Amino acid sequence: MAQSPLPPVKGVRLASVPAGLQDWQRDDLLLVEIDKGAAVSAVFTQNPFAAAPVVVAREHLRRGRIRALLVNAGNANAATGAHGLEDARACCAAVAETLAVRPEQVLPFSTGVIGEHLPLQKLLDAIPPAAAQLCQRGWDCAAQAILTTDTRAKTANRTLEINGEQVTVTGIAKGAGMIQPNMATMLAYVATDAAIAQSLLDTLAKEAVGASFNRICVDGDTSTNDACVLIATGAAGGPDITPGDAGYRALRQAITEVHIALAQAIVQDGEGASKFVTVQVTEAKSPEEALAVAFAVGRSPLVKTALYASDPNWGRLVMAIGNGIRGGLDTRRVHISLDEVAVVEAGSRAPGYREAQGAAVFAKAAFTIHIALGRGHCSEHIWTCDFSHGYVTINAEYRS
Structure with missing residues (x-):
């Protein structure tokens, strides 16, 4: 039986395209556009050799509202020094120009081989075509575009009703090896169209990662590029959800369940794993x-x-x-x-x-x-x- 497409999240548009970053015939670049006013939180690797995109993403999160994500597979842009930082920032600038946002409103992510410089021009050339294809129903293609040694995409979603409005929580992840907290060689992107204030979203992100990605192990190695992003667009309507609201517990559970499902899928697809x-x-x-x-x-x-x-x-x-x-x-x-x-x-x-x-x-x-x-x-x-x-x-x- 064919798997149903992942339900879209209002306020999030995605597109994946082939940038040719490795010798493969597939999409390997993902662009995500996020509505103005959304709250975005992220948890990153604790490896001291954090990759250039991790360094830049941390900087940008501290500076303001995030409007876009750019993810490439096939090259980690890790252990690449000042050159790697320049490349990560160049990618952010290119996305910003294309989407009419500021560079610090873009978060870059990379996964793949460590110690090699990005084929920067290939990435820059692929950004405008990706922007032209942005749509709310791009989640399934996005899940495929971010894979490396994975044998299958990792996806999860939950839908629930809060204050009479349907709320969606949808997530994708990649990872199969170099898996051990904090967090694993993994990337994960989870979004909801519920309205959640930034401070509460930060708390929910840490709780969900603690219950999921920080409880998995494939080989005991912590990657240089780990990142998990949680987005709350508020596009479903209604005021910010707070811990005192009737629907808060259900939303918190749905977000955690999506994270756990993605984390377990990574272990189930562990490199060469059968158990x-x-x-x-x-x-x-x-x-x-x-x-x-x-x-x-x-x-x-x-x-x-x-x-x-x-x-x-x-x-x-x-x-x-x-x-x-x-x-x-x-x-x-x-x-x-x-x-x-x-x-x-x-x-x-x-x-x-x-x-x-x-x-x-x-x-x-x-x-x-x-x-x-x-x-x-x-x-x-x-x-x-x-x-x-x-x-x-x-x-x-x-x-x-």
Whole structure:
């Protein structure tokens, strides 16, 4: 069954075109125009080697209302020095001239190979044709244009009614490798036509990213280019939605659900991945400890290769748990189960556990590793995937 087109968001127009940034026959440049008066928030990578477009986008967000986004695939414009910053700013200036806005009202984004300069003229030449094609129903093509090693587009949407008006939340993302907070090698763009004040939108963006993109792991590497943008145009009508309004909780949930769906889609499309695994940690001293243990398990190459082999080598799980703990751990209080199968009880093999039970769970396409630390009352979870021969091949041949 064909997937339905993504519903448009009033106040957002998109267009994607082929700029020829790599040796491929596809759209690789996305232009997004945003209505005047919209609120725009963004969360970026914490990698100190932040790419030139990240540096410029941060600067522009601090300076005023954002009116446009420009996204290119195939070249990260990272580790490119002053030249890279000049290129990112030149792209913003070109978009500004085309759309009759100011350069600081444009946010640039790039994804692809690190350490190479942008083929700037190709980008500049592609901007006017993209501007000529801007339309509200450009979301599906946009989702395809931003991909790199992804095998499929990542899209999500929710619709709801607030104060008698239909409100839409639509999002797209890319990412398949170099995935680990903060945030992952990923780009994500989510928009709603609800009216949300800038300060509240900033809060919602951080909350949604914390519940989604900062809980995924493919290989444990944090990219130079990560960015997640949340847009609220207000074009659906009505006053700004505030936490005291009846529809606020539903809108907050819809925004978070779209972020989570996109984040999970990235893990499911992890480079070479065949398993989607939730790591749930309970009975931790703090949320931070629970997340540290979950990520220690979720990014362990030994655990991830066992997942791929459908080998329930639970010794690798206890090893990884120990690596995630800071301070003493009473291992006699640790319990581990795979879905409903108890594997470790009181720090050692569960008396009733049989290898075939664990193998049956590990053979599933999706399952949960439950870890109880016996140290407190805090719980957290992440989503991860396996390491396969495909991951090595994709990354060994990435520039070939």
